[in-house]
Amino acid sequence: MPDQSESPIIEIQDLAVSFPVPDAAGRGRRFNAVQRVSLSVYPAQTLAVVGESGSGKSVSAMSILQLIPTPPGKYESGQILWRDADEPASSGVSTDPDAHTDLLKLNDKQMRKIRGNQIAMIFQEPMTSLNPVYTVGEQITEAVLLHQKVNRAQANRIAEDALEDVGIADPASRLKEYPHQLSGGMRQRIMIAMALACQPRLLLADEPTTALDVTIQAQILELLRTLQNQKQMAVLLITHDLGVVAENADTVAVMYAGRILEYASVYDVFQRPMHPYTRGLLKSMPMLGKEADRLPTVMDGATIPDDFPAGYTVRPHTLDPNPPGGYGGPDARLYQVEPNHWVLCEPAPGNTTAKFTPPRLDFRRDAAAVV
């Protein structure tokens, strides 16, 4: 394992969030939108969460900031451990459990100190994520004034710097503009500037480029990477675009039916996918230079690898996300089947050494390139 001394900045453990569903009988039934979700992100690391619509990506991310409306939603179980902000990220050995805060246990007032300040979020739709009745400057400075002990002029300066950071020319006059006067790419830059103005340590990016055209997408992702390196910020990138994952992620978590199916470094996931669903997903991607009348579906490619580690059994992918016994089998958990690879599977009968370990992977692609 790489450097075990450093601990993840955020760690989700066994999270389950449920929502009520209208039942044929009438009432009482709740459905787990995510269950047994465990994740971790290290400082300056990008974790990409990939999955279909409704696989629980956004619910997981929104749970971190307690943005799920309760009711109707409910946090059924789990912890979201946040490494205290006062502790420098690179302070070395620190596995002291007191250094953690469980974000799910915080009340609204405590949560507001985390939101926007230590953990920021950017949304999918830049066209609607800015308040149309206020100027860009008013919206950025409001967040800055809320979290930092600065006066209005200083907040303005911070907002200008933030706009300059995201590559907007003439920030002083841009701050006086209303959202409707800006293009989509500009607005997403502003959203990023707003999120980063308070120097958060974790950025939740919920499909930040989906609504943008491809050239702007590339610019925005490039910008996010640059800023991440500058500020040593952790990024949780939610996307369903495998190209974005391949280019930006350090680690990848594949989600389906509210569960994490596979968690590994970006290289491992793309080169040695182990879960049938991941394999099917990657097979169904169109390849440049390979002609095909019909692309294979996820089902077509969802095969179980021959060299699946002994001691574990993985069940075939089913189109029904909620088969009897649950997806992946009744005992399925995210097991560490190889040193740096976690897969949703069941321990084979007789495997007594199978031990559940929290998925932690302190991997960064730049560091790997050097080593």
Place this chain on the structure above:
Amino acid sequence: MSSAVVKQADLSAGLAKPRRGWVAEVILRTVRDVGAVIGLAWIAVVGLCAVFAPLLANTFPYLVKTSDGRLISPMLMHLKPSDVILLVLAAVAVALFVLLRRWSTRLRLWLFALIAVATVSLSFLFVSPPQSVVYKEYRLMQARDEVAWAVYPPIPFSPSDRLRDITSVVHPTPPTWSIGEQDPTRLTGMTHWMGTERTGSDILSKMIHACRVAMAIGFIATGIGLFIGILIGGVMGYFSGIVDLLGMRLVEIFEAIPVLFLLLTFVAFFERSIYMMMVILGVTGWTGYARFIRAEFLRLRGQDFIQAARACGLPLTSILFKHMLPNGVTPVLIAASFGVASAILYESTLSFLGLGLVDEPSWGQLLEQATGAGGGFYWWLATFPGMAIFLTVFAYNLVGEALRDAIDPHTQKTSN
């Protein structure tokens, strides 16, 4: 590459849209509407009359030079605290919001609030008009030749000045211009543009002073309704669920209250007071606003920028009233402009039924006198106050319609 994109966006943004907020845009569009301009002009006239009533119609001259050489201003001496407050605040408002536009809005609002509080408290402490007002005082002085010269307001009658000292005609009398020189009802040397009413007071003077009641009841009753409605509607819309369910039942309960009968009951049991009327109209009138705000907030709470505001860590009050309210307030403003009109109508109705205010002149009170006890019909007492009520209600409706058109994107397309 990125800078090229930025520059292009710069150009298109600069050319396509002027740097103007949405609120300014709506105001501009409203003002382009002819009906709205007429409506606003009339409301402005009524507003000016309300503020400057004691300067426009007053028995007491602005300035008097007595024959023994003293220079006095009886009008100033007789100003009531409420007159002083209105005049000072109007002057401060003009100064702050028209002349000193360079200052930040926040600063100006704070200054205005501060000056308002100071003016109100100082006026009630230090402005003390004579307890018993003798309207004939200066007329008698003039008759006795004790006055060298005097400057009178355009309408030299106070609303309660019954002119007992100079006329013994049976009132009401028609407007001066409508009767012949030899008419026995003609008052000696006095011009009453709209005639006099039963007690002998000048109607035009009463009409001008009645603007105050009309403006006050309209705005304050609607203001109370808006405050309650926005608060309850906002909470219902944002929290939805059980809060919404209970809130809507409360709305239905209040909608079932017959306002006119409630007003009549209160008038019968308690003293007649304009404040009581305002509170009753406000407390029963909030339901419509609450419905509008609730619907808007239900729509807005799912919007991305509200999610973004929550993710920024903004407190609930800021999300509700700073981010959601400005986005959802427009339909309520339209409703409020109609609400002002209906509050004025309620007051007129009460006065017309003879259950209105006693001390203060009001349009409905004049209207009530149009049919005399003897069965006569005095057309001037029906026409002028009736026109004033009609025009004011019509003006608010015109403004409301124009606001609705300015906000609704569908009508905007057809007009372009």
